[in-house]
Structures are given as structure tokens and as C-alpha cells.
Amino acid sequence: MLTIASFNVNSLRVRMPHLTAWLKSAAPDVALLQEIKCLDEELPRLEIESLGYQVSAVGMKARHGVALLSKAKHTVEQRALPGDDTDGEARYLEAVIHVPAPHDRPVRVASIYLPNGNPIDTEKFPYKLRWMERLNRHACDLLAREEIVVLGGDFNVCPTDEDVFDTHAMAEDALCQPETRRRFRELCHIGYVDALRALYPAGRHYTFWDYQGARWQRDEGLRIDHLMLSPQAADLLDAVGIDREPRKLERPSDHTPIWVRLAA
């Protein structure tokens, strides 16, 4: 069994107590983190390594930033999403996990922080759409390797209306636009499986609740954090879940972790 989880921590340094507790209790084999909001050299490396994880990150000052933790050794393969050398935002980190026996087959993972894209009448929205097109192209290229691949992170996409607490309130939001959803579906159509919906085809399964307006208390959230599986990964899909525990703590992230368990 191999557990791979994704967690938008909304500042790694602020969330270290929560991250530490979660790594100890949930103990994922691989953790994909987003919005670490710090430079690489500001990472609390020793603290994470002392919990038994190898850590790699693509950081930035103050904003964005992704990290990748694994109990087994990993090798970083990409520190940026291919397709636009002028894009300097820290949003993509891909690595191969050298999983030991009995699993044995290498597992490729990516930690993704997809652009938010709001407001939609600014340059931010076309940047989001272009980023999604680059992601789909790269994801398509990866399929040719026929590997176990898990693309996980904060996609900033509500795939359907069922993934939104209030469709009216979100009607003009970049996360719910038809153009956004079409590009997300394209990732599915080329062969990636939305792990949560593979095992829970219906129902509300939120991963994010806005800090504003007591959204958590009312359970008014969004499903925007996803784990997308290549066919070889989907073959092994054993369980998936959203761990609401970290969201209940004092001073939480506005997101909570999502995880998949792959059979050996």
C-alpha cells in the first residue's frame, strides 16, 4: 500500500505545527504541499527530515510555492511546468518516488498549484487557461511512459456544480467558468482519473472552506483539491478520502488534505 496526499497549507511556516501533527497521524508515504509561501532556503528542512521525509521544494518570496515530501527517496524531474520559459511563478514540482519492494514500480508525482484566475475580466484568467493547456499537454506527454502517475494539488477548479456550495455566489468566479471546466475535463478525457469521483461519483466532498463568512461552520465549501491518476495508477486505486481533521484545529489552513491509497 502507498498513500499519496495533497495539502494546500497556506504558509508552511505558519502551518508547521499542523503539518507535523498531520504527518505523524496520517503518515502519508508522499505529501504534496501547495502555497508554502516561502523561499527554498526558508524551508524548515531539518524539522521535516526528522519526521522521516525527504523534502524538495520550489519556493518564492511571500506567494505560491510547492513542495514534495516522501518517505522513500525521490528524484526531482521538473521544477517548473514545461511550455513557457517566461513563467516564473512557483507552481509545479514533479518527481519520481523510488518505492521499495514489494511495490517496486516507480511512482511519478507532481505537486500542482494551478493559478486562481480571478477576477475573470483581467489577464489572470487567460493566464490560468493557458496554464491549464500547458498542464494538459505535459500530462499527455507523460502518458506515453505508461507509468504510475499521480498529479495532485490545488487545481483551483470546481469540476461541476456539485462541487460548489452556492453556484449563484460562484457564477462569475474563475474556478467555475465553462472554459475552466472544459480544460479540466480534457485532462480526464486524455486518460486521467479524478480519484475522488472514481470512488464517490456523487455527493458533496469539499476540500476548501473560505475563512470569510463562517463557511467552515456552515459546511459551505468547494472541491478544488484533486488527485488525478494515470491509467496505471487508477488500476491500483484502493481508497480515497478527504481528511477534515486539520481544518478543525485553531488557526487552520483554508484547505484540508485529500489522499489516495494505491494497492501494492
Next chain:
DNA sequence: ATGGTAGTAAAACTA
């Protein structure tokens, strides 16, 4: 239509 909260970082800007 507005403002509601949190993080970064020092006044807005992002989410």
C-alpha cells in the same frame, strides 16, 4: 453592492 478573513509584509495585494 458591499464586506466579511487570513497571510505577507509593511500599504496593498492575493486568495
